[in-house]
Amino acid sequence: MHRHRNPHLLFLFVPSLAVFAAFFLIPLTRLALTSASGPSGFNLYLLSLTHPRYLLTLVNTIVLSIVVTLVTLIISGFTGVFLTRNQFPGKSLIVSLLTFPLAFPGVVVGFMIILLVGRQGLIGDVSRFMIGQKMVLAYSITGLFLGYLYFSIPRVIITLMAAAEKIDPSLEEAARSLGASPFLVIKDILVPALIPGLISSGAICFATSMGAFGTAFTLATDIDVLPIVIYTEFTLLANIPLAAALSIILGVITWVALSVARTISGTTVAASG
Amino acid sequence: MGKKTPLFYVQLVLTLLVCSFLIIPVMQSVTAGLTKNYIIGVKSGLTFQWFLKVWELYRDTIFRSVMIALICLGCTLILGVPAAYTMVKWQNRFTRLFEELLVTPLAIPGLAIALALIISYGGYTGFRQSWSFILVGHIIFTLPFMVRSVIAVMSSIKLKEFEEGAASLGAGFWNRFFQIVIPNTMPGILAGSLMVFTLSIGEFNLTWMLHTPITKTLPVGLADSYASMRLEIGSAYTIVFFLMIIPLLVAMQAVTKPIKGKGFSEKNMIPERKSEELAENMISPTKRTELKNGHRSSSGTSLLLENCSKTFLDGTRALQPFNLTVEAGETVVILGPSGCGKTTLLRIIAGLESSDPPGRVFFGEEEVSDVPIERRNVGMVFQSYALFPNMNVRENIAYGLKVHGFGGKDLEKRVNEMLDMMKVGELRDRRIDQLSGGQKQRVALARAIAVRPRVLLMDEPLTALDAKLRDTLRMEIDSLLRHLGITSIYVTHDQAEAMALGDRIVVMEIAKVAQVGTPRQIYFQPQSRFVADFVGTINRIFCRIQAGHLLLPAGTIQLEDVPQVQGGEGEELEIFFRPEHAEVTEKGRGQLRSTVAAAFFMGDHTRLLIDWNGGEYLTIEAKGNQTFSKGQEVEIRIDPKALLTLKV
Numbered sequence: 001m002h003r004h005r006n007p008h009l010l011f012l013f014v015p016s017l018a019v020f021a022a023f024f025l026i027p028l029t030r031l032a033l034t035s036a037s038g039p040s041g042f043n044l045y046l047l048s049l050t051h052p053r054y055l056l057t058l059v060n061t062i063v064l065s066i067v068v069t070l071v072t073l074i075i076s077g078f079t080g081v082f083l084t085r086n087q088f089p090g091k092s093l094i095v096s097l098l099t100f101p102l103a104f105p106g107v108v109v110g111f112m113i114i115l116l117v118g119r120q121g122l123i124g125d126v127s128r129f130m131i132g133q134k135m136v137l138a139y140s141i142t143g144l145f146l147g148y149l150y151f152s153i154p155r156v157i158i159t160l161m162a163a164a165e166k167i168d169p170s171l172e173e174a175a176r177s178l179g180a181s182p183f184l185v186i187k188d189i190l191v192p193a194l195i196p197g198l199i200s201s202g203a204i205c206f207a208t209s210m211g212a213f214g215t216a217f218t219l220a221t222d223i224d225v226l227p228i229v230i231y232t233e234f235t236l237l238a239n240i241p242l243a244a245a246l247s248i249i250l251g252v253i254t255w256v257a258l259s260v261a262r263t264i265s266g267t268t269v270a271a272s273g
Numbered sequence: 274m275g276k277k278t279p280l281f282y283v284q285l286v287l288t289l290l291v292c293s294f295l296i297i298p299v300m301q302s303v304t305a306g307l308t309k310n311y312i313i314g315v316k317s318g319l320t321f322q323w324f325l326k327v328w329e330l331y332r333d334t335i336f337r338s339v340m341i342a343l344i345c346l347g348c349t350l351i352l353g354v355p356a357a358y359t360m361v362k363w364q365n366r367f368t369r370l371f372e373e374l375l376v377t378p379l380a381i382p383g384l385a386i387a388l389a390l391i392i393s394y395g396g397y398t399g400f401r402q403s404w405s406f407i408l409v410g411h412i413i414f415t416l417p418f419m420v421r422s423v424i425a426v427m428s429s430i431k432l433k434e435f436e437e438g439a440a441s442l443g444a445g446f447w448n449r450f451f452q453i454v455i456p457n458t459m460p461g462i463l464a465g466s467l468m469v470f471t472l473s474i475g476e477f478n479l480t481w482m483l484h485t486p487i488t489k490t491l492p493v494g495l496a497d498s499y500a501s502m503r504l505e506i507g508s509a510y511t512i513v514f515f516l517m518i519i520p521l522l523v524a525m526q527a528v529t530k531p532i533k534g535k536g537f538s539e540k541n542m543i544p545e546r547k548s549e550e551l552a553e554n555m556i557s558p559t560k561r562t563e564l565k566n567g568h569r570s571s572s573g574t575s576l577l578l579e580n581c582s583k584t585f586l587d588g589t590r591a592l593q594p595f596n597l598t599v600e601a602g603e604t605v606v607i608l609g610p611s612g613c614g615k616t617t618l619l620r621i622i623a624g625l626e627s628s629d630p631p632g633r634v635f636f637g638e639e640e641v642s643d644v645p646i647e648r649r650n651v652g653m654v655f656q657s658y659a660l661f662p663n664m665n666v667r668e669n670i671a672y673g674l675k676v677h678g679f680g681g682k683d684l685e686k687r688v689n690e691m692l693d694m695m696k697v698g699e700l701r702d703r704r705i706d707q708l709s710g711g712q713k714q715r716v717a718l719a720r721a722i723a724v725r726p727r728v729l730l731m732d733e734p735l736t737a738l739d740a741k742l743r744d745t746l747r748m749e750i751d752s753l754l755r756h757l758g759i760t761s762i763y764v765t766h767d768q769a770e771a772m773a774l775g776d777r778i779v780v781m782e783i784a785k786v787a788q789v790g791t792p793r794q795i796y797f798q799p800q801s802r803f804v805a806d807f808v809g810t811i812n813r814i815f816c817r818i819q820a821g822h823l824l825l826p827a828g829t830i831q832l833e834d835v836p837q838v839q840g841g842e843g844e845e846l847e848i849f850f851r852p853e854h855a856e857v858t859e860k861g862r863g864q865l866r867s868t869v870a871a872a873f874f875m876g877d878h879t880r881l882l883i884d885w886n887g888g889e890y891l892t893i894e895a896k897g898n899q900t901f902s903k904g905q906e907v908e909i910r911i912d913p914k915a916l917l918t919l920k921v
Binding site: 006010012016019023024025026034075078079082094097098101105106107112113114115116120150154207211212214218220227234240247251254258259 | 285289
């Protein structure tokens with residue numbers, strides 16, 4: 001508190017430091033070292049990135065994540081702005097319903113998609129009723145896409161609504177006093193103010209989609225995303241250095257995306273799904 | 274917000290579509306879990322058989338998940354709360370790095386972390402095959418949330434001031450940690466706990482890699498059931514999961530709402546009695562007569578600061594070396610503009626900062642330079658009062674006494690004495706956020722003097738109050754200090770307060786003492802331009818000495834009338850005078866003549882700004898009922914006795 005450092009504080013701090021070092025820093029270092037312990041050493045990174053199978057997986061995962069991010073931003077941006085700017089009976093219920101899925105682990109999300117568009121899914125029944133053919137989307141890339149959308153929309157809506165609420169209402173009032181229509185207000189005041197929020201939640205969405213495991217695992221599609229490949233390499237093929245290398249590549253990508261989000265928004269966020 | 278346009282309805286429908294996308298499968302799952310046969314549908318009948326099946330097959334996973342979540346919560350509390358405290362108190366490169374690192378597990382996919390753990394510790398079979406392996410993964414993943422949540426709350430409350438307040442009352446480190454820090458961080462701890470528990474229950478990515486067939490958790494069981502069981506069982510199991518997390522989510526919302534909201538409810542405030550009544554009642558009748566008769570008891574300690582100075586770690590010189598003596602029972606006011614170092618000076622006396630060597634501080638005969646505040650026995654009143662929010666009024670006042678070992682009847686007696694002296698008896702059970710500013714100030718004073726401190730230190734205690742209340746409380750504090758006879762140091766930037774309260778005033782310029790003296794000495798004999806201008810207003814004009822006279826634009830003053838002005842023949846001088854020592858007079862009687870630039874009616878006088886030297890203004894006080902208009906020509910007469918010469 002004053003002049004000399006309080007020794008008590010060190011005592012309070014060391015346990016966390018120790019646990020963190022033992023169960024995160026050291027293991028992660030060993031992961032990095034393991035990735036270089038195979039016959040090719042550090043060249044493994046180069047090899048895996050140029051190998052057609054892994055390159056394709058990586059590209060698939062990145063493209064899927066980007067598309068999911070863009071679609072989510074549009075849908076959530078639209079819904080989030082609508083909900084922040086309007087009051088109507090039942091609004092808080094709708095907001096609760098939209099954010100409830102935040103707590104679902106990836107497995108449950110996968111299950112939801114199966115219920116919706118799986119073999120016994122709702123959409124299948126509806127489509128059979130309407131066009132005579134059962135639409136089953138769950139086990140294709142569409143199913144995966146829908147699954148990723150399912151866990152991304154609530155996340156982004158919450159972030160955008162929080163950002164929209166922080167906007168000073170007098171900015172909008174000033175614009176209106178100068179004659180701006182609601183459309184112009186959204187275009188010139190709201191959207192520019194939301195851009196940092198959009199970028200940061202977009203980055204979070206991207207990172208979460210990149211690292212998502214549970215959803216893809218449950219849907220068990222033919223198309224492989226990177227986390228699934230890592231899992232298979234480690235568990236089924238015992239290809240440990242490769243699994244380690246791919247994990248590090250994946251980890252670096254998600255970490256960079258989240259750093260971008262953090263720099264822009266100033267707060268820290270998590271990727272999980 | 275009245276009429277809804279068609280656009281609104283379009284947007285509403287689209288929003289509802291998104292909502293349906295998310296919620297319909299949830300409803301499907303709930304139905305499936307309760308229906309005899311999902312394919313046939315509700316027509317097949319409702320049943321609980323699937324729940325029984327789930328219980329039979331997956332009971333152990335449910336218990337295991339809850340157990341791991343609870344232990345994980347316990348661990349994150351024990352590890353995270355102290356770590357958060359350290360990171361808030363120590364803001365240096367090292368803790369900032371740790372904060373960055375701590376969050377990294379969130380940025381890396383759980384899969385990778387699990388892999389890393391298996392590679393490092395998979396060899397220890399016992400560990401690998403037990404639930405504690407999963408626990409470790411959960412702790413790494415949830416610890417950042419707990420730490421972040423606690424740091425957020427600790428940063429938003431005035432933790433430093435509460436701790437300093439407790440320290441000034443004698444409380445040591447652990448007492449402060451458990452009695453002040455933890456109770457006031459409860460919202461953050463609660464929010465963090467709920468978050469950690471919910472995350473642990475639902476964690477899959479890490480857990481799937483770390484689990485073994487005998488250490489399955491709920492999400493792992495869910496994955497199992499989706500893959501290998503019929504839909505109805507998976508659905509029923511999912512319903513169990515929903516039932517577990519919904520109350521947690523609701524609780525989280527309830528806990529985080531008050532944190533987001535700011536300020537306290539005006540409805541809870543007790544109506545303030547009329548200020549005059551209070552001034553009357555502040556001191557009891559017998560004591561009041563004592564004071565009327567000029568009797569002042571003296572029970573304080575003298576103070577000596579010898580060659581004290583202060584340089585901060587980043588090199589800023591907060592205080593130049595100075596000496597200060599305060600007599601027992603004296604009230605000294607430290608007066609100066611913001612940033613002049615007056616609070617630093619107070620904190621050196623308090624023991625919250627220490628002077629640069631070779632500065633020394635003495636309380637009476639005892640040197641206290643190295644004695645920390647807990648053992649100096651000072652009473653401190655902070656600008657924002659620093660009343661402990663987790664205690665009511667009575668408990669706040671009792672706190673210092675408890676720390677000093679008072680108990681039982683003695684404690685009660687002293688607390689009641691304080692409550693009566695400050696006339697806050699009826700507020701004894703109130704919570705701090707239900708008090709008004711003036712009430713808080715009185716409770717803060719009561720708390721500080723309850724322990725009979727040797728020196729009472731007050732850091733701008735009235736700054737946060739409105740003008741009328743400030744006037745009243747200033748009188749009350751003055752009476753109180755005289756009655757108690759305690760040595761007091763009072764810091765303020767308000768010169769009226771300084772003049773009213775101080776036996777002596779220490780006027781401070783940036784980082785140095787400009788002048789020390791009684792209020793009259795400071796006002797009538799300022800030793801520098803700064804002091805003359807800071808305390809009251811000062812006017813400056815130039816004149817020349819000629820033939821034994823001071824030559825002013827419209828008249829002269831004989832040198833022998835102004836012995837305080839020194840100078841040789843032909844010399845140009847700067848002279849100063851205060852507004853109230855000049856008057857508007859008839860032509861020919863004054864020494865200055867000019868036009869009115871602005872006139873402000875103040876009630877008991879009119880403040881005139883007189884154009885002077887094109888750009889500078891003189892301030893003159895005009896008494897009585899005269900009115901002035903802009904551009905009006907006026908003649909000013911200055912009282913020769915009031916002229917001053919000042920150094921810069």
